[in-house]
Each structure stands twice: as C-alpha cells, then as structure tokens.
Amino acid sequence: MLSVAGAALICIFAFEGGLALPDYRDVIINGGFDSNAANWSHPENWDSLDSRGSATSGSIRSINNRVAAGVLFEIEQCVPVEAGGRYRLSADAYVAPGQQRSPYPGIGVFWFTQPGCPGLGQPNGPPTLYPSFPTNVWAPVLSYFDVPAGKSYARMELGAGRGPGENVSPFAVVHYDNVRFSRVDGLVARAVLPLLISE
Ligand SMILES: [Ca+2]
Numbered sequence: 001m002l003s004v005a006g007a008a009l010i011c012i013f014a015f016e017g018g019l020a021l022p023d024y025r026d027v028i029i030n031g032g033f034d035s036n037a038a039n040w041s042h043p044e045n046w047d048s049l050d051s052r053g054s055a056t057s058g059s060i061r062s063i064n065n066r067v068a069a070g071v072l073f074e075i076e077q078c079v080p081v082e083a084g085g086r087y088r089l090s091a092d093a094y095v096a097p098g099q100q101r102s103p104y105p106g107i108g109v110f111w112f113t114q115p116g117c118p119g120l121g122q123p124n125g126p127p128t129l130y131p132s133f134p135t136n137v138w139a140p141v142l143s144y145f146d147v148p149a150g151k152s153y154a155r156m157e158l159g160a161g162r163g164p165g166e167n168v169s170p171f172a173v174v175h176y177d178n179v180r181f182s183r184v185d186g187l188v189a190r191a192v193l194p195l196l197i198s199e
Pocket residue numbers: 032033034050051052057058059177178
C-alpha cells in the first residue's frame with residue numbers, strides 16, 4: 001500500500017499538471033513562464049502572451065537584434081543532467097505575423113561540468129533550426145540530446161533566427177512557452193521509482 005506521503009506525492013503531480021500529468025523528470029525550472037521568467041537569462045523578456053491563452057501565465061521572448069542573417073541564442077537556462085542519459089528538449093514556439101526578415105526558432109544545447117555552466121562549454125553540435133516556421137500559430141519544436149561522458153550540466157538555448165536583409169530594427173522576436181528538458185531513456189524503471197520509495 002502507498003503511504004500517506006506517497007499518495008500526497010501523486011496528488012501534487014496531478015494538481016500541478018492540470019489536464020495532463022507533467023514529466024516529473026523535467027529538469028527545467030519555470031518552463032511555463034507563470035507570472036514571470038525567473039530562473040532564465042533575460043527574465044525581463046517575459047511576455048503576457050501564453051500558448052494556451054491563460055490570463056495569468058505567459059511566455060518568454062527571444063530577441064535577435066543583429067543585422068547578419070542567422071540565429072542569436074539569447075534565452076538560456078543551465079540544468080543538471082546525467083552523463084550518458086538521453087534527453088528531449090521540447091517547447092512551443094510562436095512567431096508573430098508581420099515581422100521583417102522571416103524570424104524563426106532555433107534550439108540547442110552546450111555541455112558543462114560545473115554548476116551554473118561557466119565559460120563557453122562544449123557545443124552538442126549544430127542547433128536544430130526551423131527556417132520555414134509558420135507565423136501566428138503556436139507550434140512545437142523538438143530535439144534529442146545524448147549527454148557526453150563527464151558532463152553534468154546542460155545549458156539549453158532558445159534562439160531567434162532571421163533571414164537576409166538590411167534592417168536591424170524592428171528586431172526579430174520568437175516566443176517560447178512550455179519548455180521541457182526531460183530524460184527519456186529508461187522511462188519505465190524510473191516511473192515506478194517514487195512508488196517504491198513511498199512504500
Ligand atoms: Ca505559459
């Protein structure tokens with residue numbers, strides 16, 4: 001039988017998830033941007049536009065202010081990971097219509113050994129780009145990553161890309177919401193772990 005603590009743990013997961021149970025192995029903090037963008041770089045980029053139309057939750061804006069075409073990775077969060085594990089980075093992205101030079105999302109990861117992800121880190125490889133992303137609709141972005149040996153932290157990056165052209169301002173803006181970075185290998189064994197502990 002489940003202990004009281006075990007039952008309470010399950011209730012917490014159900015309550016926080018609302019309609020859908022969250023992946024409790026998600027290592028992102030504040031990926032839904034409820035009320036603010038705390039725990040992210042550039043928390044001032046919080047915006048009231050929410051992917052599900054919530055009046056209280058919002059999203060974060062990744063802003064590209066460069067002249068050159070390409071992606072600027074402005075929004076970051078450093079999270080703990082397990083070496084050898086496979087992780088899935090997912091989010092909902094939104095590009096407002098009417099922006100010049102066709103803004104688009106791009107996501108990527110750098111690997112680190114120290115908390116806080118100091119220094120440049122080791123790039124996972126080329127970022128995942130969405131150059132033909134639709135406008136005026138929230139749509140998913142997704143990529144998988146295998147943590148290299150000896151690495152304990154990941155700095156995941158949410159970028160804004162823009163096509164060739166002359167203008168700098170207005171800037172290219174891509175919104176992100178519901179950001180998750182979850183371990184996806186060994187799901188079954190890990191899913192029952194809280195129940196075993198609670199007995
Ligand atoms: Ca939100």
